[in-house]
Amino acid sequence: MTETFPLVCTRGVVVFPNQDIVIDVGREPSLQAVDNAQNNFENHIVLVSQKDITTDEPGLDDIYHVGTLCEVRHVRRFENFIRVKFRGLKRVRLNEWIQGNDSDMAVVDELVTYRQDETEEQALMRMIVDAYDHFTGADKFMSKDMMIELSKGVGPEGLSDKAVTALPISLDRKQAYLETLGANDRLEMLLADIEKEKKMGEVEKKINDTVKQRIDQGQKDYYLREKLNAIKEELGDVVEQDKDAEQIRKRLDENPYPENIKKKVKEELSRYEILPMASGETGVIKTYIDWLMDLPWWQETQDNQDLNQAQSILDADHYGLEKVKERILEYLAVKQMTNSLKAPILCLVGPPGVGKTSLARSVARALDRKFVKISLGGVRDEAEIRGHRRTYLGAMPGRIIQGMKKAGVVNPVFLIDEIDKMASDYKGDPSSAMLEVLDPEQNSYFSDHYIEEPYDLSKVLFIATANYLENIPPALRDRLEIIQLSSYTDVEKIHIAKEHLLPKQLKENGLHASQLKISDDLLLYLIRYYTREAGVRQLERTIATICRKTVLAILKDNKKSIRLSKKLVHEWLGNEKVDYGHKEKKDQVGTVTGLAYTSFGGDILQIEANRFEGKGRLILTGQLGDVMKESANIALDYIKAHAKEYKIDPKLFETNDVHIHVPEGAVPKDGPSAGVTMTTTLVSCFSEIPVKANLAMTGEVTLRGNVLPIGGLKEKSLAAYRSGITTILIPKENVRDLDEIPQEVKDAVEFIPVSTVKQVLKHALVA
Structure with a gap:
C-alpha cells in the first residue's frame, strides 16, 4: 500500500521498528517536516539515513531508499533546534521524494518481515543466546538473560532489530539489517557480528595483558638492578657507572675546561647519577650538562695576519665602502702589533640593499674566522637574548649563547642583523639586555639565565646592522662604533653590476660571459629607469630577469648570444618603471x-x-x-x-x-x-x-x-x-x-x- 508522509533525512542514525530514539533536529527542511507531521499526519513521519554525514543538503542519490515510518512521541524546543523522541513503527521503501509546500514529502510502500525455516530459526536463536553466554564483552552491550527475555517478547523477526542497536557496528551494516526482510537472514547477520565482536574482545584482552606484563617486568627489572648495585656496594665491588656519566667525566679530564665549569658539571653530574632514569628531571640535567660541555670555552681560530690579503678579499667582495674596510684593517694591524686587543663593536647603518649583511660575511672571510648571524627584527622578549631560567619548562639559552655554540669558537664574527627593529613589551626590553652583550667593558662576563655561569664574549667581533640610526636606543648606540653606509652613485652601481652582480647571475643561470653582452650605457639605463633604490637589490633582480630571458631565447630561438639593446629591454621588462630626472621644466611661481x-x-x-x-x-x-x-x-x-x-x-x-x-x-x-x-x-x-x-x-x-x-x-x-x-x-x-x-x-x-x-x-x- 502506497502512502505519503513528511520526510526527515538523518545523519549517522538508522531507526528500527519498535525502537525509541531521541534525535536533535536542526536543518530547516527537517524542522518543517516535524511540524507538518504533528499538524497534518497524526504524528507520522518517515526517517531515512544519509550515506555521507557531511552532506548538508542531500538529494535523492545521497540517501538510502529503505527507511522507517515513525511516530513523533515528544518534542522539546530550543533556540536553534528541537529535540524529538521518535518511535519506530515499520520498514518502508522510498519510491518518490516530493518537494511539498509545508515540507519535503516521501511516497513509500510498507516492507513486511517474513518468517523462514522454523527449525533453522530455533537453531539460530539458541546459538545467539549461547554466544552471549561466552561473550567476554557482553557487559558492554547486552546480557544473556536480557537476550532470553527479549527473544520471548519480540519473536525472531524483532530480535535482531532490538539487539543490533546495542552492537558497535557501522552505519552501512545497520542499514543492511534494515533492508533485510528475512527473519533468519537477519539472525545469521546478528550471529556473525556477535562472533566478530567476541574475537575483537579477545584480541583487546590479549593486548592489555601484554602491556601490563611489560610494565610489571620493567618495574621488576629496575628493582633488581637497584638491589644488585646495593649488594655490590656492600661487598666493596665497584658499581659500573652510567655510560653517559663516564663519557662526560672523560671529556672533562681530556679538555681544558675552565675550573668553574668543571665544578658546575661535576655537581650536576652527581645529581644526575643519584636520580632514577625514569625521573623527568634527568633529561633536564643532561640537557644542561650538554650545553655547558658543547659551548666553546677555549677553542679559537687564528686570524689572518696578511693585511694585503685581507684587503684583497674585502676589495674583491665589495666595491667602495672604504671606511668599513679601513676600520677592519686598522683592527687587524693593531691586534698584530699588540698581540692582544678587545674586539670592536661595529654598527653598519645605511639604507636597504647597500651590502651591510654581505659585508659582514666578507669581514669573516678576510679575517679567516667563523661566521654566525642572528636577526633581531621583531624580537620583544628579553629571554631571547639572556635565555630562560632553568626553573621553566622547556628553558633554553638565549640567541647569543646559541650562536656561540653554533660557531664552535670563542672568536667568531657575530652578525646582529636589524638591531634597530627590536621592540619591548611586558616580557621585558631586549635592547636593555643587549647592553651587556655589546659593551666591551662588560661582555667578558656575559651572564645567560640558563647557563648561570659567566661567559667571555670579549674576543667576538660583533657587527650590527641597522637601517635607521634614530631607532637604536641612545644607551645602546653609545656602545657602538657607528659606520655610515650611504647610497651608491650611478657610477658605483655600474661597477658593482659589472664586477659582481652580472657574473653572479650569469653563473646561476648557466650562461657564459660571451652569451650575454650588456654595455655600460645599457646598465646605466637599467639603473635609472627600472630601479629606484639606495642599494642594488632591485638591480640584481632586474639582471636576473634578463639572464633568464636570455636562456629562454638561446634554447627556444636557437640564438648563440644576445647583445642587450633598449628595444630588447622594453620587450623583456616592459615600459620604464621609474621617472628619472623629473624636475620642473621652467621657472614657476609658488x-x-x-x-x-x-x-x-x-x-x-x-x-x-x-x-x-x-x-x-x-x-x-x-x-x-x-x-x-x-x-x-x-x-x-x-x-x-x-x-x-x-x-x-x-x-x-x-x-x-x-x-x-x-x-x-x-x-x-x-x-x-x-x-x-x-x-x-x-x-x-x-x-x-x-x-x-x-x-x-x-x-x-x-x-x-x-x-x-x-x-x-x-x-x-x-x-x-x-x-x-x-x-x-x-x-x-x-x-x-x-x-x-x-x-x-x-x-x-x-x-x-x-x-x-x-x-x-x-x-x-x-x-
Missing part, C-alpha cells in the same frame, strides 16, 4: 624643488603653494608629519613678520587662505629639512616672483630667518644630480659634509652655502 632622505636613499620633492580669497587660514596637504607642519607655520610667520622687506602687502595674509601641498599625497612625509623650501614657496606665492627651475634646496629655518644644518647631504645631492639639478642651496654648516660627495656630482652641480633666508631668496628667486 613651486620649489626640495630634497628629501627616504628609505630608497635621496629623492627630490616638489613643494607647491597657492593663495586665494579667504580668512587667513593655512591649509596643509600631502600626508605631512608634525615636523613639516611646524616648518610650514614657522615659514608663514616669518614672512608675515618680514612682509614689507619682500614687498608683500600685509593685508593679503588677512584676506587670503594659503594652501601648501607636497605631491604624492599617499606617501607620508616628515623631517627637519623642509623649512627653507616652504619659506621660498610662500614668498614666491605672495610676491608672484618665479623660482628657478634648475635649483634645489634643503635646510631648516628659524623664526629669525636662520638656516639650520641637515643630515643625509650625500643622498640628497645624488638625487638632485640624477634629476638634472645644476644648483643646490645647502646650510653653511653642512659645508664640512661636501668631502663625502662624489667628485662626479661636484663637477656637475654647484653647491651654494647659505646661512639666512635672505641669502636663500637672493639665489632662488628670478631677478
